[in-house]
Amino acid sequence: MAVISETSAAIGRPIGWLRTHERAADALLAILLTMVSATLHLLDLDTNDKFRSPTWWTTLLIIASVLPVVWRRVAPIPSGLFVVGAQVAAAFLDIDGTGFLGVVIALYAIGAYSAGQRRTNALWMISVSLALLFITGVAVGVLDVGSFVSSTVILVTAFVLGDNLQRRRERADSLIERAERAEREHSLIAQQQVNAERTRIARELHDVVAHSVSVMVIQAAAARRNLTTSPDVATLALDNIEATGRQAMDELRGILGVLRTDSSGSADAPDRRAPQPTMAEIATLIESAADLPLTHSITGNLDDLSAAVTLTGYRMLQEALTNVRRHAGPVTDVQLTIEHAGSHLAIAIADDGRGAAADNLGPGYGIVGMHERAMAVGGSVTAGPRPGGGWRVQITLPATPRAPAGTGRTPYSGIVQASQ
Structure with missing residues (x-):
């Protein structure tokens, strides 16, 4: 397994380098195509004398039909037009090289890296040139109908693949931008x-x-x-x-x-003139939760707590019950436990609702506010799914006594x- 992993890493390094160095990758591709085209042309492997014998100018024309792919990303339309023009000229002059491989790459690049009216105009020019070439080839008997159809399918497929790649890239960029904005x-x-x-x-x-x-x-x-x-x-x-x-x-x-x-x-917010609720008014809050199957247990005296702690506890309990209504879904049991023992006030709210599987119905900043309130008086809050399903909120506040x-x-x- 270690040998396979090392081999995969060795293979992945050159591919990763080519992805991060696009200009160098295009240069290597253009050099490779040029070397192959020039070599095949100079070897003159034609035994039927269908193609012209290689000379210096025919070699230059073959090079011109593939070398411009080095600019396929930075200037896809000019390089594509140059490649197609050179290949069409070579075909009319019966000059043999790598065929239409350069044209296939050029059409793919036009589809992948260009857009707008300039691309449309370039496609019309390329289509007319290739159509004249193919029609002429069929007319003189050099090209049959099957070769004409297959060549057309290959060239159209190259452009469509490039266009789809560009659309996928734009969609991915749009999704990334939307995610960052969100x-x-x-x-x-x-x-x-x-x-x-x-x-x-x-x-x-x-x-x-x-x-x-x-x-x-x-x-x-x-x-x-x-x-x-x-x-x-x-x-x-x-x-x-x-x-x-x-x-x-x-x-x-x-x-x-x-x-x-x-x-x-x-x-500019209006002042709150009404008395603030406290933990001593917990009975009223429980009565207002008649829509929930709420059972509660209160241990200890809640009247000797400081105003800050009682206000914080009441508000946090109110927020927890609101979260049960908003996020828990159908519930059959909501348990509330309040215990004032020693130097701490403990409040626990547990339900048997959807828990962690609840839908994201909103921003969900209730827990953030509860943490802020607890920190303000030196307390803490823990919230999360409970074993067996449902959700549990545990609040611990310092039970600072009132002044005598x-x-x-x-x-x-x-x-x-x-x-x-």
């Missing part, structure tokens, strides 16, 4: 989707951070006003400021890792009342 457009759309998702994440986290700063400002004012009259109230306010500041710093640290580069989001509250869900509510 890849560029896909990359551009993907980048736009990523930028849009980053902008949305930044807007949502901006709301959270702005809320934290507002809390800190209000509690700082309350602490200042109660510093001398109610030290305990002032101390509670300072504790809440510290906790809120730490939470805001954690959220900023997570978003800066994703949005360190510039995002080209639209500044004062006397209710709003950590500064009691402080504001005391300061007033």
